[in-house]
Amino acid sequence: MRKPNAYAGIPDAVSDEPPDDDFVRKVCRPGQGPVSCRYPTHPEDGWSCERHSKLQKKLDWDAASGAIEAQECNCGGRGSRW
Numbered sequence: 308m309r310k311p312n313a314y315a316g317i318p319d320a321v322s323d324e325p326p327d328d329d330f331v332r333k334v335c336r337p338g339q340g341p342v343s344c345r346y347p348t349h350p351e352d353g354w355s356c357e358r359h360s361k362l363q364k365k366l367d368w369d370a371a372s373g374a375i376e377a378q379e380c381n382c383g384g385r386g387s388r389w
Contacts, residue, residue: 325386326354334381343377345370350388358384 326347331337331354335344345366346358357363358380369375 321359321383321385323386325388326356328354330354330385336381337377340376341378344379344381345375345377346380346384348389352388355388356385357387357389358382360387360389362387362389 326335331347335347335356337343337347346356346363348355348357348362357366366375370378
C-alpha cells in the first residue's frame with residue numbers, strides 16, 4: 308500500500324507543460340532528501356519532468372538502488388523538455 312501523498316492539495320492531473328520554478332520549489336522540493344521528487348531535471352532551457360519520459364525507468368532504478376537520495380513521486384507528472 309502506497310503511503311498518502313504529503314501534497315494532497317496538489318492535483319494529480321498530468322500536464323504537458325514543463326514545471327516552472329515555483330512548482331518545482333513547492334511540489335518537487337529538490338534538495339530536501341527522501342521527500343524530494345526523483346523526476347525533475349534541469350536542462351539548459353528550464354525545468355523538465357521525466358515522470359512520463361524515457362528517463363523514468365532510469366530514475367526509478369536509481370531511487371530504488373539508493374543511487375539518488377530523492378525517493379518520491381510528488382504529482383501526476385508534468386511536461387518533459389527532452
